Amino acid sequence: xxxxxxxxxxxxxxxxxxxxxxxxxxxxxVSVRTPSGIQDITGLDKSAIERLVLLAxxxxxxxxxxxxAANMSHAVFKDYRTLLAGQVxxxxxxxxxxxxxxxxxxxxxxDLTRADDGSLTWAVTLRLxxxxxxxxx
Amino acid sequence: MAKQSGLGxxxxxxxxxxSGDVAAVTTISARTALLPxxxxxxxxxxxxxxxxxxxxxxxxxxxxxxxxxxDALKGLVNTDRVVMYFRGTTLGNPVAALIGKQINxxxxxxxxxxxxxxxxxxxxxxxxxxxxxxxxxKRTDTGATNGASIDYGSVSSLFGMAAYLEVFSFTxxxxxxxxxxxxxxxxxxxxxxxxxxxxxxxPAQERIETGLTAxxxxxxxxxxxxxxxxxxxxxxxxxxxxxxxx
Numbered sequence: 001x002x003x004x005x006x007x008x009x010x011x012x013x014x015x016x017x018x019x020x021x022x023x024x025x026x027x028x029x030v031s032v033r034t035p036s037g038i039q040d041i042t043g044l045d046k047s048a049i050e051r052l053v054l055l056a057x058x059x060x061x062x063x064x065x066x067x068x069a070a071n072m073s074h075a076v077f078k079d080y081r082t083l084l085a086g087q088v089x090x091x092x093x094x095x096x097x098x099x100x101x102x103x104x105x106x107x108x109x110x111d112l113t114r115a116d117d118g119s120l121t122w123a124v125t126l127r128l129x130x131x132x133x134x135x136x137x
Numbered sequence: 138m139a140k141q142s143g144l145g146x147x148x149x150x151x152x153x154x155x156s157g158d159v160a161a162v163t164t165i166s167a168r169t170a171l172l173p174x175x176x177x178x179x180x181x182x183x184x185x186x187x188x189x190x191x192x193x194x195x196x197x198x199x200x201x202x203x204x205x206x207x208d209a210l211k212g213l214v215n216t217d218r219v220v221m222y223f224r225g226t227t228l229g230n231p232v233a234a235l236i237g238k239q240i241n242x243x244x245x246x247x248x249x250x251x252x253x254x255x256x257x258x259x260x261x262x263x264x265x266x267x268x269x270x271x272x273x274x275k276r277t278d279t280g281a282t283n284g285a286s287i288d289y290g291s292v293s294s295l296f297g298m299a300a301y302l303e304v305f306s307f308t309x310x311x312x313x314x315x316x317x318x319x320x321x322x323x324x325x326x327x328x329x330x331x332x333x334x335x336x337x338x339x340p341a342q343e344r345i346e347t348g349l350t351a352x353x354x355x356x357x358x359x360x361x362x363x364x365x366x367x368x369x370x371x372x373x374x375x376x377x378x379x380x381x382x383x
Contacts (some may be wrong), residue, residue: 016378026140056181066230067140067222069224078231078267081169081186088185106184110267112165112233116196120143120224127171131179 001053004097011062012093013126015076018084020091026073028121032094032101033059034134058128060092060104066112066120070082077124080107089129104130147223147274148195149371150239150258152303152340153209154275155197158364160253164194165222165233166261167265189382191235191265193220197254199244204305210242210256219301219342220258221373226274229287232373233267234301235260236344263344266299268375271316271359275305277369278312286322286358289376293320296377297351298361302333302370304341309365316374318354326359335363349381 011027037054065137068074083090089104105126112122128134147156170187201207217236226232227243237260244254269287276284300316316331330347349355 022244041261045213055175055179058181066143066224067138069138069279075232078167079378080167081189082377082381085379088183106171106186107169108171109166109168111168112162114143114162114165114222116161118144120141120146127184128182129184131175131181131183133181 001097006096008096010095012095014084014090015071016079016082016084018087018090020093021071021076023064023073023076026067028063028065030063030094031061032044032103033046033057035059035079035128056128056133058105059133060094060105060126062124063128064122066122067110073122075106080110080124090126096133101134103128103134104132141224143224145225147226149219149221149223149303149305150209151218151220152305152342153204154305155206155209158197158200158206160196160198162193162195162222164192165265166192167233167267168192169264173274174247184319186382189264191260192257193222193233193235193265194255194257197256198288199252199254206254210239210254213239213242217261218258219303219344221303221371223270223371226270228271228273228285229269231267232270233265234373234375235265236263236301237261263299266375268299268301268373271300271357271372272370273372275369275371277317277367280365281360281362281368283325283360284358286356288322289353289355289357291355293355294353294376294378295350296380297347297349298328298331298353298377299344299346299375300331300333301373302341302343302345304336305369305371306367307336307339307341307365307369308367309363310337312361312363312365312368314370314372315360315362316372317358317360319356320354322356325356328353336368339369349377
């Protein structure tokens with residue numbers, strides 16, 4: 001392929017029963033972060049920085065429009081703290097142009113804003129929960 | 138339903154309906170602290186849920202008419218208040234509710250003469266909880282009434298419930314508001330722990346919850362009983378779908 005836009009990006013998030021729900025149509029924008037900690041290990045004998053990669057992390061921020069239809073964003077996030085028994089997070093699967101990134105994550109919020117103009121929007125931030133290094137496939 | 142705006146929403150606090158005065162609900166937040174617990178055998182972060190929290194904050198226009206926003210908010214009481222945001226006023230619609238503290242009552246008088254208030258409400262002990270309305274916005278009963286039910290589908294839940302009540306006006310001696318459930322939408326029974334304390338005047342407010350292993354059946358409704366000629370109230374119902382931290 002060549003350089004691409006983000007059109008056609010999809011986001012699927014487990015609901016509280018562990019079933020993946022494609023809520024792409026509710027989402028206005030998504031940001032995906034897969035940073036790693038960095039340790040400066042520069043020795044006295046070096047003139048340039050030496051580094052090691054430490055703990056990996058994953059963060060997904062979703063911004064969307066309120067939708068309380070069955071299996072859409074409100075149904076998925078209204079009880080964001082509830083996990084399927086035995087699980088340490090919810091599966092968040094991102095897909096674009098045949099590339100996928102899937103992480104087990106916990107949400108730290110489900111925030112809504114009802115603005116003066118009548119719009120009702122939401123934001124959710126999810127963070128890696130299971131210690132697995134995020135990897136695109 | 139589908140993607141929606143927030144037109145037609147309602148906002149209640151401490152037994153006052155201030156929907157007509159609220160300009161915007163700037164924060165409807167359910168949030169949790171995340172606790173790191175990374176083992177040395179892992180190459181990436183591990184986390185679990187910590188304490189629940191939340192917030193309902195709003196902007197308001199100034200209105201000092203009887204039982205409007207100034208009456209509702211000026212007192213800055215130290216006790217807990219039930220605060221509810223109704224996404225529309227259709228039975229079964231989403232409701233965000235908390236019981237907690239009104240933190241402030243702040244005003245900005247602009248150069249242009251405008252007067253706009255800012256109020257923040259933070260929960261005390263239970264965070265902000267999303268549920269469904271058991272009343273179509275505010276409900277008016279003129280005697281004992283069995284309200285219409287909402288249908289949660291064929292599977293009972295096994296983790297109990299919570300409910301929030303605000304009473305806006307009352308005429309009579311007393312009213313008892315109860316939450317009931319049913320398997321067939323015909324034979325209803327009181328949910329143990331789902332009865333609010335007797336109300337003898339307005340405004341009134343309360344949060345209740347059952348044991349966290351209680352079975353809640355498919356159909357849920359709210360009923361009123363007692364000796365009264367008029368009561369106006371609203372109820373939000375939270376059906377827990379998984380084990381909830383105490």
